[in-house]
Amino acid sequence: MTAKVKSPGKTGELFADLKRPATLGAWLKQAMKLYQQHGLALGQIATTAHDEALYLMLRTVGLPLDSEAGVLTRQLTVGERAKLETVLRRRVLDRTPAAYLTREAWLGDQKFYVDERVLIPRSYFLxxxxxQIDAWLPDPAKVTQVADVCTGSGCLAVLLAQHFPRARVDAVDLSADALEVAKINRNNFRLTRRMLLHRSDVFDRVPVAQYDVILSNPPYEPSAHCDALPAEFQREPRLALDGGADGLAIIRKLLRQARTRLKPHGIVLIEVGGLRTAMDREFAALDLHWLQTVDGSDCVCVINAARLKKWHASPPVRSVGKSHY
Ligand SMILES: C[S@@+](CC[C@H](N)C(=O)[O-])C[C@H]1O[C@@H](n2cnc3c(N)ncnc32)[C@H](O)[C@@H]1O
Incomplete structure (x- = not known):
């Protein structure tokens, strides 16, 4: 997506409209016009300009996200208009993602702290x-060891800890900055005793453990794609997006290391974005099973320990390169 470049004069005029007294609804309309005229990219926190702009406005003026439609007829005070203008300028002119402006992201009805140090959560694992995960385990109630590799904000590690209340969750990331954010979420969800944070390149520096579940939403964009992403997505850490030349660098390393880290009934689940065809080709011997999600995007695969072990006995012909990082 390419942003239209506005001349400063034109942009000034657009924002001048916002200076007049107006209702929240009128601001929303104007904000949507700005989103459209500046070609803002969506998909990080909402999929329509209406939903994202409304979210930003409600948050900025401190109104509940489940406000009734009548809230749109509310007149904004001078102070509220000033705050909204500042936020909209940052969103429209700087292309700052909405979640970085509000310092929060939602997975379902749970709120996670986020900032520029982490990818904005938007995973199919929600x-x-x-x-679906329980169907792959002999006794989900007995799950005691889980790993979330490439944890970022720690959001998926939190979901895993909630789903498996008896489990210890190892949350792994190479980025010290991301782990600082994961720590905030771990504390907010009161999981300090069960969610352990590890700074490691995949499992390199994680103490040896046998897991029931290894889950990962790794960086999987081919490097060349990263440079072509819309500005908002390029604001996310490159380390969170870039999966090496073909997008598979971290996934290769993860599968290789997972072979020795699973219990006999254990499973690995990996989200791979648009790499299904490449995965099926490279890991044909693993006979990957693709999970269906509501919108039909089969971009999460599951592999059980038995199959991974067999694969170990006959590794793929293609030589495995060193991890990209
Ligand atoms: C796509 S983000 C996923 C974040 C989070 N799990 C989510 O779903 O929102 C990928 C994360 O992997 C981390 N990462 C990149 N390379 C890594 C590596 N070699 N080992 C461990 N973590 C890595 C990045 O720092 C980033 O936080």
Whole structure:
């Protein structure tokens, strides 16, 4: 997506409209116009300009996200208009993602702290953890060891800890900055005793353990794609997006290391974005099983320990390169 470049004069005019007294609804309309005229990218926190702009406005003026539609007829005070203008300028002119402006992201009805140090959570595991994962385990109630590799904000590690209340969760990330954010979320969700943070390149520096579940939403964009992403997505840490030349660098390393870290009935689940075809080709011997999600995006695969072990006995012909990082 390419942003239209506005001349300063034109942009000034657009924001001048916002100076007049107006209702929240009128501001929303104007904000949507700005989103459209500046070609803002969506998909990090909402999929329509209406939803994202409304979210930003409610948050900025301190109104509940489930406010009734009548809230749109509310007149804004001078102070509220000033705050909204500042936020909109940052969103529209600086292309700062909405979640970095509000310092929060939602997975379902749970709020996570986020900032520029982490990817904004938007994973299919929100649906898969509660609805599909148990079917792959002999006794989900007895799950005691889980790993979230490439944890970022720690959001998926939190979901795993909630889903498996008896489990210890190892949350792993290479980025010290990301782990600082994960620590905030771990504390906010009161999981200090069960969620352990590890700074490591995949499992390199994680103490040896045998897991029931290893889950990962790793960086999987091919490096060249990262440079072409819309500005908002390029604001996210490059380390969170870039999966090496073909996007598979971290996934290769993860699968290799997972072979020795699973219990006999254990499973690995990996979210791979648009790499399904590449995965099926490279890991044909693993006979990957792709999970269906509500919108049909089969971009999460599951592999059980038995299959991974067999694969170990006959590794793929393709030589495995060193991890990208
Ligand atoms: C796509 S983000 C996922 C974050 C989080 N799990 C989520 O779903 O929102 C990928 C994360 O992997 C981390 N990462 C990148 N390379 C890594 C590596 N070699 N080992 C461990 N973590 C890595 C990044 O720092 C980033 O936080």
């Amino acid at each position: 649906e898969i953890i509660p609805e």
